[in-house]
Amino acid sequence: MSQAVLFDTPGPRARRTILVANVVGGLVAAGIVALVLWKLGQEGQLEASRWTSLFTSRAWTNFFLPGLQNTIVAALYSVVLAIVFGLVFGLGRLAPLAPVRWVAGIVVEFFRAVPVLIMMIALWIGLGYADVLPPADLPLVSVVVALTLYNGSIIAELVRSGVFGLPKGQREAAAAVGMTHNQSLRLVELPQALIAMLPSLMSQFVVILKDSALGSIITFNEFLQLSRQFGAAEGNMLQALVVCALVFILINWMLTKLADLVARRLSRRTAGSTRPQLTADNTGAVVGEVR
Amino acid sequence: MRNVRSVFALAAVAALSLAACTTDAGNPDASETTTDGGSEATSSDGASADCTGGEGSLRIGIKFDQPGLGFQDGSDYTGFDVDVAKYVACELGYGEDAIEFVSAPSAQRENMLQTGQVDMIFATYSITDARKEVVSFAGPYFVAGQDLLVLADNEDITGPEDLNGKNLCSVTGSTSAQKVKDTLASEVQLLEQPGYADCVTVLESGQVDAVTTDDIILAGLAATPANSGKFKVVGNPFSEENYGVGIPQDSDRCEDINTAITKMIDDGAWEEAVTANTEGTGYTPNAELNPPTPAACA
Amino acid sequence: MNLFEQVGFLFSSYNIPAAFWVNIQLTFWAAIGALVLGTALGVMRVSPVPSLRWLGTSYVTIFRNTPLTVIMLFGVLGVWSQLKITFSQDFTVNFFIYAVVGLGLYHAAFVCEAVRSGINTVPLGQAEAARAIGLPFIPAARLVLLPQAFRGAVAPLGNVLIALIKNSTVAAAASVATETSSVMRAMIDQNGNLVVLIFMIFAVGYVILVVPVGVLTTSLSRKLAVSR
Numbered sequence: 001m002s003q004a005v006l007f008d009t010p011g012p013r014a015r016r017t018i019l020v021a022n023v024v025g026g027l028v029a030a031g032i033v034a035l036v037l038w039k040l041g042q043e044g045q046l047e048a049s050r051w052t053s054l055f056t057s058r059a060w061t062n063f064f065l066p067g068l069q070n071t072i073v074a075a076l077y078s079v080v081l082a083i084v085f086g087l088v089f090g091l092g093r094l095a096p097l098a099p100v101r102w103v104a105g106i107v108v109e110f111f112r113a114v115p116v117l118i119m120m121i122a123l124w125i126g127l128g129y130a131d132v133l134p135p136a137d138l139p140l141v142s143v144v145v146a147l148t149l150y151n152g153s154i155i156a157e158l159v160r161s162g163v164f165g166l167p168k169g170q171r172e173a174a175a176a177v178g179m180t181h182n183q184s185l186r187l188v189e190l191p192q193a194l195i196a197m198l199p200s201l202m203s204q205f206v207v208i209l210k211d212s213a214l215g216s217i218i219t220f221n222e223f224l225q226l227s228r229q230f231g232a233a234e235g236n237m238l239q240a241l242v243v244c245a246l247v248f249i250l251i252n253w254m255l256t257k258l259a260d261l262v263a264r265r266l267s268r269r270t271a272g273s274t275r276p277q278l279t280a281d282n283t284g285a286v287v288g289e290v291r
Numbered sequence: 292m293r294n295v296r297s298v299f300a301l302a303a304v305a306a307l308s309l310a311a312c313t314t315d316a317g318n319p320d321a322s323e324t325t326t327d328g329g330s331e332a333t334s335s336d337g338a339s340a341d342c343t344g345g346e347g348s349l350r351i352g353i354k355f356d357q358p359g360l361g362f363q364d365g366s367d368y369t370g371f372d373v374d375v376a377k378y379v380a381c382e383l384g385y386g387e388d389a390i391e392f393v394s395a396p397s398a399q400r401e402n403m404l405q406t407g408q409v410d411m412i413f414a415t416y417s418i419t420d421a422r423k424e425v426v427s428f429a430g431p432y433f434v435a436g437q438d439l440l441v442l443a444d445n446e447d448i449t450g451p452e453d454l455n456g457k458n459l460c461s462v463t464g465s466t467s468a469q470k471v472k473d474t475l476a477s478e479v480q481l482l483e484q485p486g487y488a489d490c491v492t493v494l495e496s497g498q499v500d501a502v503t504t505d506d507i508i509l510a511g512l513a514a515t516p517a518n519s520g521k522f523k524v525v526g527n528p529f530s531e532e533n534y535g536v537g538i539p540q541d542s543d544r545c546e547d548i549n550t551a552i553t554k555m556i557d558d559g560a561w562e563e564a565v566t567a568n569t570e571g572t573g574y575t576p577n578a579e580l581n582p583p584t585p586a587a588c589a
Numbered sequence: 590m591n592l593f594e595q596v597g598f599l600f601s602s603y604n605i606p607a608a609f610w611v612n613i614q615l616t617f618w619a620a621i622g623a624l625v626l627g628t629a630l631g632v633m634r635v636s637p638v639p640s641l642r643w644l645g646t647s648y649v650t651i652f653r654n655t656p657l658t659v660i661m662l663f664g665v666l667g668v669w670s671q672l673k674i675t676f677s678q679d680f681t682v683n684f685f686i687y688a689v690v691g692l693g694l695y696h697a698a699f700v701c702e703a704v705r706s707g708i709n710t711v712p713l714g715q716a717e718a719a720r721a722i723g724l725p726f727i728p729a730a731r732l733v734l735l736p737q738a739f740r741g742a743v744a745p746l747g748n749v750l751i752a753l754i755k756n757s758t759v760a761a762a763a764s765v766a767t768e769t770s771s772v773m774r775a776m777i778d779q780n781g782n783l784v785v786l787i788f789m790i791f792a793v794g795y796v797i798l799v800v801p802v803g804v805l806t807t808s809l810s811r812k813l814a815v816s817r
Contacts, residue, residue, distance in 0.1 A: 006635060006637070006716050006720070006729060006730070006734070007636075007637040007720075007725070007726040007729075008720075010637055011481070014637070018637075018639075018640075021638070021640075022638075022640045025640065036672060037697060038673055039671065039672050039673075040672075042673045043495075044495075045671055050517075053517075058364070059364070061365060062365035070809060081723075086396075098348075108802060109796070110792070110793055110796060111753075112751075112799070113751075113792075113795050113796040113798075113800055114755075114791075114795050114796070115756070115758045115760035115769075115770065115795060115797035116338045116360075116755070116769055117758045117759060117761075118758060118768045118769065118773060118788070118791050118795070119375070119788075119792075120791065121770060121773060121774050121777070122773070122777065122784060122787070122788035122791075123785060125398065125777045125781065126777070126784040126785065126788065128398065128399055128402050129402075129782070129784055131405070131406055132401065134406070134408055135402050135403045136393060136394065137397040137410050140451050148727070151494065155660050158384065165330065186355055195533075200401055206654070210654070210655075210656040211656070213656035213658045213659060214656075214658060214759070215659065215759070216485070217485065218704045218761070219356075219394070219396040219398075219657070221394075224656065224658060224659060227490065228486060228489070229355075229356050229362075229363075229491075231488060232356065232358055232486060232487075232488030232512075232515075233358050233362065233515060233517075234515070234516060234517050235491075235492075235516075235517025235518045236517065237488055237666060238492065238628045238666055238671065241659060241662055241666065241667075244659060244662070245655050245659050248653040248654060248655055248656055248659065249650070249651060249655055251506070251654075252653075252654035253650055253654050256654070257654075265610075265619070320705070397780070420800045444763065451758070458680065463761060463764075463766065463771065464771070464774060464775065465668050479804065480679070480680040482665075483664070483766050484762045485662070485762060489662070489665075489666060492666055492670060492738070493666065493670045496671055496673070498669060498670045498673065549633060
């Protein structure tokens with residue numbers, strides 16, 4: 001709904017009030033920022049030496065870039081595997097056979113409910129005891145498996161809600177031209193549901209990128225972990241964290257923008273809704289839009 | 292053959308202040324008597340010509356994230372554990388090119404040895420009876436003790452008993468801080484951080500009064516250039532941690548490693564490594580227990 | 590030991606319900622904070638004042654795109670350690686509050702998005718009608734828009750709550766050592782042979798916490814949905 005109807009275009013008096021409020025608000029904000037900076041200066045956090053080391057080639061070639069690479073590699077593995085997992089179990093929940101639906105439902109609901117961090121820690125230590133993998137690979141594998149199981153179950157729900165979210169007429173039209181349930185699903189509903197899902201999948205990639213930072217807790221050398229390692233070596237932990245946060249924000253912001261763009265482009269090619277569903281960070285996307 | 296060479300090298304150090312293998316690990320006698328002593332104290336870099344004889348390569352587990360002990364900086368590895376590892380590897384016949392350093396987080400060390408992922412581990416690895424049931428140890432090459440790191444100008448805290456009413460930082464899941472609270476200072480407040488470097492950041496701001504873990508780890512952290520002069524190790528260790536070289540139970544290297552450690556201690560390279568990695572913190576290892584004599588191999 | 594003895598041993602050696610209770614408390618307080626802040630942000634984003642809209646958008650962009658772990662670390666290393674903002678002299682209380690604040694700030698961004706999606710379900714005519722009877726922005730939002738928006742936002746808000754329950758485990762990064770992931774880690778460290786069982790205990794615990802919330806909010810959203 002357009003917000004323009006919510007209020008009149010501000011008139012001269014309202015504009016003046018807004019201007020005054022903006023100036024006052026701006027001054028207060030500037031005051032707070034100044035206070036924070038002054039305090040940080042007192043603590044020596046603004047010393048040039050703590051910041052300049054962030055812009056050396058060593059910082060980037062030895063720490064930030066390898067970390068970013070590991071983060072992205074883990075995220076890519078996870079998203080590909082999660083899509084496979086999601087398709088299998090999402091279709092499982094749409095299967096004509098009741099027991100298949102139940103099993104798929106239980107698996108999906110289970111992995112949606114368990115915190116990713118809990119899965120990561122258990123996998124990391126558990127796989128270590130089980131002695132099935134080279135220990136050097138344990139952190140990556142634990143991160144990828146945990147992210148796959150969780151995000152895969154979210155994608156499974158996206159698949160299901162994508163199919164359910166299509167207008168009834170699509171199914172009816174398929175039936176009218178003589179397609180069976182399976183044909184209708186395969187030829188009419190799924191292709192449209194998958195296209196409609198794409199933007200949501202991209203927002204899910206943002207979730208995966210962010211959650212991969214949990215890997216730092218299990219010694220996975222991802223971006224946060226190596227940022228912290230650089231901070232440890234240079235005695236500028238806080239400054240290294242600032243770089244880490246800014247890079248995460250930048251990448252995720254660009255991905256979100258891209259998802260919006262793709263959503264607008266694709267909306268003509270499907271009867272489903274392409275708006276990225278509200279996967280509040282780690283939440284399910286079961287409902288998305290309430291119609 | 293290897294032993295023969297070691298003995299020869301030992302004699303050479305004593306007699307000539309010059310040993311084939313120690314040219315790269317520092318030359319203490321020379322640096323005491325002459326000002327232009329050939330190699331730098333800190334370094335174990337630059338492959339020595341004489342680290343030969345080993346077959347293939349050697350996979351050594353170290354910490355990657357502990358400045359002053361085992362730290363990865365791109366393709367460089369630094370710290371006390373790394374220096375000892377390089378020295379021992381050289382004695383076993385492996386030059387730096389033949390060493391492959393592998394990250395060995397605390398939780399995975401036994402597992403890495405049992406599954407043969409690494410040939411040896413130098414990673415602040417305390418020798419304990421429980422661990423001996425599944426892995427073997429050479430050494431110890433260092434005796435650490437749990438200690439406290441405080442601001443350089445702090446005079447009130449001289450030991451764990453002074454921590455009542457104070458704030459103490461340690462890493463998440465570590466038992467060292469809990470031990471202080473349970474047995475030495477029940478009134479202490481604990482902060483848990485993901486790493487010791489985070490603790491040091493908080494210590495610098497004054498929000499905690501001390502950081503606790505093994506003294507050499509604290510000294511190594513405080514010795515990084517950015518922290519230099521800001522912190523000191525209290526120097527009143529209240530536990531005894533014998534750092535050993537973890538090796539698989541079927542390994543036949545124990546004796547050779549012990550010989551190498553003894554040699555490193557005798558020719559002064561050991562002390563050089565300790566000093567170089569803890570410089571500027573006023574830290575000296577517990578003199579009653581250091582340098583240690585490696586225990587007999589099982 | 591058979592399975593029952595193992596479960597008995599684990600429950601008698603560790604206070605598992607207490608660990609879950611910490612996460613429930615974290616969730617409870619953070620949910621209140623996130624709901625209040627998130628709703629305010631949501632209203633800001635549709636308000637007549639451009640600077641407020643900009644503020645709301647910037648807040649969401651920053652907090653939605655930063656990993657929660659990083660936010661928690663900033664809380665302790667930046668705000669507490671450098672700015673010296675202390676909520677309590679007692680560390681346990683202090684860091685609990687820091688964890689609540691971190692969780693609240695992070696999830697407020699998602700509450701804001703949920704509220705906005707709720708506002709999007711309100712037909713244009715409702716706002717037009719509110720304006721037609723002379724209501725200015727705030728009363729129009731308070732009396733007409735938000736009540737309907739919240740009904741539309743129940744399901745996404747339920748999703749935020751579920752996320753919050755699970756994300757409360759990240760409080761470990763803010764020195765809250767009594768919550769579930771820390772306790773589970775200690776248990777696995779000490780009883781490596783029981784790792785599968787220990788994981789299942791905690792996993793089932795979360796299923797028990799999360800599934801009813803999901804069922805409840807789904808049925809609530811159906812019940813409250815404004816039929817149009």
